[in-house]
Amino acid sequence: MATRTDAPTRREQILKEAARLFAERGFHGVGVDEIGAAVGISGPGLYRHFAGKDAMLAELLVGISGQLLTGAKRRLAEADGGGAEGVLDSLIEGHIDFALDDRPLITLHDRELDRLRDSDRKMVRQLQRQYVELWVGVVREVYPGLGEPAARSAVHSVFGLLNSTPHLGRGGSLPGRGATAELLHRMARGAFAAAEV
Amino acid sequence: MATRTDAPTRREQILKEAARLFAERGFHGVGVDEIGAAVGISGPGLYRHFAGKDAMLAELLVGISGQLLTGAKRRLAEADGGGAEGVLDSLIEGHIDFALDDRPLITLHDRELDRLRDSDRKMVRQLQRQYVELWVGVVREVYPGLGEPAARSAVHSVFGLLNSTPHLGRGGSLPGRGATAELLHRMARGAFAAAEV
DNA sequence: CAGGGAGGTTAGCGGTCGTTAACCTGAAGG
DNA sequence: CCTTCAGGTTAACGACCGCTAACCTCCCTG
Numbered sequence: 001m002a003t004r005t006d007a008p009t010r011r012e013q014i015l016k017e018a019a020r021l022f023a024e025r026g027f028h029g030v031g032v033d034e035i036g037a038a039v040g041i042s043g044p045g046l047y048r049h050f051a052g053k054d055a056m057l058a059e060l061l062v063g064i065s066g067q068l069l070t071g072a073k074r075r076l077a078e079a080d081g082g083g084a085e086g087v088l089d090s091l092i093e094g095h096i097d098f099a100l101d102d103r104p105l106i107t108l109h110d111r112e113l114d115r116l117r118d119s120d121r122k123m124v125r126q127l128q129r130q131y132v133e134l135w136v137g138v139v140r141e142v143y144p145g146l147g148e149p150a151a152r153s154a155v156h157s158v159f160g161l162l163n164s165t166p167h168l169g170r171g172g173s174l175p176g177r178g179a180t181a182e183l184l185h186r187m188a189r190g191a192f193a194a195a196e197v
Numbered sequence: 198m199a200t201r202t203d204a205p206t207r208r209e210q211i212l213k214e215a216a217r218l219f220a221e222r223g224f225h226g227v228g229v230d231e232i233g234a235a236v237g238i239s240g241p242g243l244y245r246h247f248a249g250k251d252a253m254l255a256e257l258l259v260g261i262s263g264q265l266l267t268g269a270k271r272r273l274a275e276a277d278g279g280g281a282e283g284v285l286d287s288l289i290e291g292h293i294d295f296a297l298d299d300r301p302l303i304t305l306h307d308r309e310l311d312r313l314r315d316s317d318r319k320m321v322r323q324l325q326r327q328y329v330e331l332w333v334g335v336v337r338e339v340y341p342g343l344g345e346p347a348a349r350s351a352v353h354s355v356f357g358l359l360n361s362t363p364h365l366g367r368g369g370s371l372p373g374r375g376a377t378a379e380l381l382h383r384m385a386r387g388a389f390a391a392a393e394v
Numbered sequence: 395c396a397g398g399g400a401g402g403t404t405a406g407c408g409g410t411c412g413t414t415a416a417c418c419t420g421a422a423g424g
Numbered sequence: 425c426c427t428t429c430a431g432g433t434t435a436a437c438g439a440c441c442g443c444t445a446a447c448c449t450c451c452c453t454g
Contacts, residue, residue, distance in 0.1 A: 010401085025311060028225030031441060041402070044443070048401050053442070110364065111308060114222060149372050150380060153365050157384055160361030164354045167307065175346050183347060187354055187388040194387020195380060207431085228411060238432065241413075245431050250412065 011049050013039045015063075018056045023104035023166075027057055027115045057112060058120040064105045065127035068098065072134050084141035091135060092162070092188050096181050099165045106163050132156070145196040154195040158188050208246050210236045212260075215253045220301035220363075224254055224312045254309060255317040261302050262324035265295065269331050281338035288332060289359070289385050293378050296362040303360050329353070342393040351392040355385050 008016070017038035021030040032053055033043040050056050075090040099106050113124060135155045140146055146154065162184055175183075205213070214235035218227040229250055230240040247253050272287040296303050310321060332352045337343055343351065359381055372380075 026223050026225055026309075028223060029312070032443085033441085042404085043441095044404085044445095045402055047443070112223075115226070150376075153372070153377065153380060154384065156364045157358045157361045157381060160364065161354045161358040161388060164357030167353045167357065168350050175350070179347075180350065183350060183392060184354060186391045187351065190391020191358060191384040191388040194383045194390070229413085230411085239434085240411095241415095241434085242432055244413075 010039070014046060014049055015056065015060060019060050019102075019104040019108060022057065022060070022112060023107040027053075027112045054115075054117065057108075058116055060105065060108060061113065061116060061124050062120060062127070064102075064109050065124045065131070068095070069127050069131045069134070071098075072131055076134065076138070084138055088138050088142050088192075089185070089189075091138060092185050093181075095159070095162050096184050099162050099184075100177060100181060103166045107166050110163065139192060143192055143196040150195065154192060158191055161188060161191060207236070211243060211246055212253060212257060216257050216299075216301045216305060219254065219257070219309060220304040224250075224309045251312070251314060254305075255313055257302065257305060258310065258313060258321045259317065259324070261299075261306050262321045262328070265292070266324050266328045266331070268295075269328055273331065273335070281335055285335050285339050285389075286382070286386075288335060289382050290378075292356070292359050293381050296359050296381075297374060297378060300363045304363050307360065336389060340389055340393040347392060351389060355388055358385060358388060 014035065018030075018035050021035060021038065024030075031043075032046055035053075035056075036043045036046050046056075050059075071094050072091055075094055076087055079087045079090055113121060116124065132152065132155055136148065136151045139155060140148070140151050143151070165180075165184075168180065211232065215227075215232050218232060218235065221227075228240075229243055232250075232253075233240045233243050243253075247256075268291050269288055272291055273284055276284045276287055310318060313321065329349065329352055333345065333348045336352060337345070337348050340348070362377075362381075365377065
């Protein structure tokens, strides 16, 4: 698991707060002064750590896409020979963990992509595409009745389902993390199964 | 069906283009000059039709939420006594029609809510809540094994699934509107079924 | 103990944006 | 024919925002 125990660097603090603010009010809706204030320094101080506001967003989005893809590849490799069913469950579990633990990032991920420089956007799109295609392969193995276009649509739709976590009441009345994760998992599997034929 | 055949008013043109632009680049990412240019007039000319940029967004979001709720109430009333299954299918169908035909609005609907004045935001939230609760009631009738919190989470997640249409390749390789609608419908039902117990 | 870099600060510039002001025009109506 | 008004126009203002410049202050290190 390799959990971090040392204190987060200033850069990491900034990225975390920027992600939260961008998710809450949109990239253009947040000023650099606010981001600075969120970590206890003031506006222009951020430029000691990032080339500009765009660079923060770029690093966040590239980081998210890369993390998702890397995790998925690892899960695919780990369960090699262990049945496609198990791999799909592992993929779903990983995506749910991400959606539940990093809601702001999940929100940014499909909301602010167009605010990136061309080169960064291309990179993020490529990582996202690889991630989707990895899912599509596994899904078609588990549900052979699905054609490729249908499988791709189904995968995008299940992402929509799993990424709905920001809309689930902010920690108030929902049935706890474990139960929510389980519910989402079952629904994802049910959606895929119903997509087949 | 009461289909409109007369030409759209200028106000309606503006709202339509504003919705598209807001969905593409975000509320703060679009200038009034661009909105004006999209309908062939220039920036400040918009103020003959709207009190300001905020008013356009408010009218769009209130309109969407109201339309969704009104349509859902109508479907519930129409099929009265005709079985909860049929009502749920009708609700799903209505939501899919909306998601497929008005993608920009669906995008705005859960993205730019926080940019509204307090009073407008409260109104939209109330309409949305009524819409969700209507679904929750029907879903629990069809799937009695679902508790109320689980049903509400499931409804939000299915909305995420259905609202994924903007991510499905923009008219390129996807299997045509009818097939897409059918796929989404089956997946929604499958997700609900899998949520139960 | 000098000095230099890391990481702050405030002041301010330049551009953009929402909005208003002032003016114009063409068509409808008495 | 004169008036009125809806629906435009351009100019410009004031606020805000991203970013740079110039400066300061520790702390580490040779």
